[in-house]
Amino acid sequence: MTATLTSTKAEQPVGRRRWAGPVAKYAVYAGIVVLIVVNAVMSSTFLSLDNLRVQLYQAVPVLIVALGMALVIGTEGIDLSVGGVIALTSAVLPLYLGYGVWVAIALAILAGGVCGAISGSLVAFARVQPIVATLSLMIGLRGLAVIMNGATAKPINDSTLLNLGLTGWFGLPQMAYIGAGLVAVIAFVVRRTTLGRNLVAVGDNASASFLAGLPVRRILLSVYVISGMLAAVAGVLIAGHGAYADPANYGLNYELLAITAVVVGGTPLSGGQIRVIGTVAGTIFMQLVSATLIQNNVKNSYEQMIEAVIICIAVFIARESANR
């Protein structure tokens, strides 16, 4: 404690842990590069188009859910109902396929929006804590979906839906393009629209936002509706790719996968900031981690433990950089 302050610290910027800021920003990207290199060295098939496609089938739905989750987290909320919404979507789809595939898809997304409106209303108007409001939906929706669909999975044989997961352009599945499009849309919303700016303000200082006349409730409601709709889109893609409607199993753990992607991507859980590109990177990184572990036959239980450690590290880095 009695060390002299000397000029050796001259280059030190603001806080004490000066590594935290840049590390939080770039750790994910560095991690992605490292994992790609490691995998490419260990397996000759890793860099093949086939493998890329396999990875995308899993990562794109998570990414789409994570985009909505990032918005919700930006308002200092959380949405645990996304897995339930995915289940509900896969129950809704086969019911309405008879009216045409687009009708069914539209209704599925509408259903997601309604679910979001329910949790959003609970949060915005009834002032239920986000974790409580969406937890009850998470449980309830899956139950509802199973009742609607029956316990056994129903096959889907509509070609438009199946194509979402199968064909595409330049060797990439359609869903990859849908994911990229949604990333662009959400990035635009966050950076350029009043909604984007307002929701960050609400997450950062709700009281100041209220006094500045921001429609705080409407903002919260919209964010959950968007999250619900994006989860429904993911649900449609999952059902199309799986060729079955299986509400009992689809979307399990998606809330955790999405939250992890968002947090690892550098968006703090305390709200007030949203990193869209970071979320993309977070999703890719977590996908690579899981792919690496599977490739090396690491048991599922170990895989989960390793992922847990990564989450802890990510949260720690994010907190340090926020404290400065």
Added chain:
Amino acid sequence: MSDSSGVVLRLDGVSKSFPGVRALRDVSLELRAGEVHALVGENGAGKSTLIKISTGVYTADEGEVRLLDAPVSFTDPLQAQAAGISTIYQEVNLIPLMSVARNLYLGREPRRFGLVDTARMNRDARARLREFGIDVNPARPLRSLALGAQQMVSIARAVEIDARVVIMDEPTSSLEKREVETLFTVIERLAASGIAILYVSHRMEELYRICDRVTVMRDGQVVGSSAMADIDRLQLVSMMLGRDASDLRQHGSTAFAEGRDVEDDVVLRTQGLNVRHTLEDVSLDIRRGEVVGLGGLLGAGRSETARAIVGALHAESGEVAVNGKRLRRRSPAAAIRAGIAMLPEDRKLDGIVPGLSVRENIVLAALPRLSRMGLVQRSKQDEIVSFFIDRLQIKVSSPAQRVSDLSGGNQQKVLLARWLCLHPKALLLDEPTRGIDVGAKAEVQGLIEELARDGLAVLLISSDLEELIEGSDRIVVLREGKVVDNLTGDAVTDDNLMRALAADPSRSDDAQPAKDSS
């Protein structure tokens, strides 16, 4: 009692840069035992940064801090506290949801069988706070206290710690005259017991009352140091500003509010506002071009009146009308649409959105007007932002700078800009010049006057009586949530106001059922 040998804290050639700003350049300072040392300078001069370096919030790029002649390098404010440097930061730095007692004793709770002895803690806290003139139930969450009372709690906490050095960064900016007096007694007591005190304030008269020496900073450098008795007010101010202060005087507050016609039409009419336990039947008319001061002691309901008018505080009954049109919905958003803007008192809690940039903070309330189809129109936004940065001389490295990196006074100016850029019809200002330096204060007061001349209706709340008296055309006095007096014209004087403010027992015989004493 104090000569050069009694140096307790010494800063030697300290420099500190932030990205884009050199906040401190080769600063040296000596703090002696038993002295009250004033640290003054314009907004952004580097006062708070200097304090944060002394207490381990920041580390210096260069230079040395010595406590009792031993070099120290705190990496954490708690270490500084343990070494005997106790600090009251510019923004209240306590935990809003914890109880008052808990905040007071945080980290030093009395224990019994290893557990916190809550009963004793509350008892001690109550007694301690009474000495500071606050009579509250210490089990209540801190948040439920008015800002001034919270500030007193943080002062009590700082003094409670066994300290050699007590540092106070604008402790009086949200205090009422009476609490300021209490604080001064405490400071005198501390100084007499040999504790060194570093005192930052923009209120000149305070410095002359309690400080022995003064150090003046400008643009991150120390420009002079002197015994308080050897420097007069004008000299001090011109040293701070780096220019002649005589021009400041004439368009400063003295010319304020004189000889201006107040037009007859009422812009903001408030009738019979009732808020449970807080306001009783408050009615208030503000006419075009009029500045109405709202006087009252802490807890009289001044801020609550402003908050109730804009609908931030729910009123059980009462009406608000702008230009004769009654507001049907009552919410800040509706008030803003109707042309009422309110600058809230608590900068940190209700004002600043810390993660956003200066630009985004300024246009926060104006965003609906600056956007088309949900898209922010950047050129319009930038125009407004640069206009106000210029007009209020907000010291920023760029409009994209994070607002939480600005100095306290500059944050206050950002908030002023937020409300001024709405071009309101009625402007409610709750401590508008809080933390703003003397030069800028005159600017802001001049601006308010100018706007009033252009027809704005202003409600002014200030714990600075001088500002209130010189700035207002008339003063409405509140006591315990009721309007008890209305001083107009020549009756707006120091004496009259003091008399009206004091809850004089001679008048308390009328309809005042003994209130609960808790």
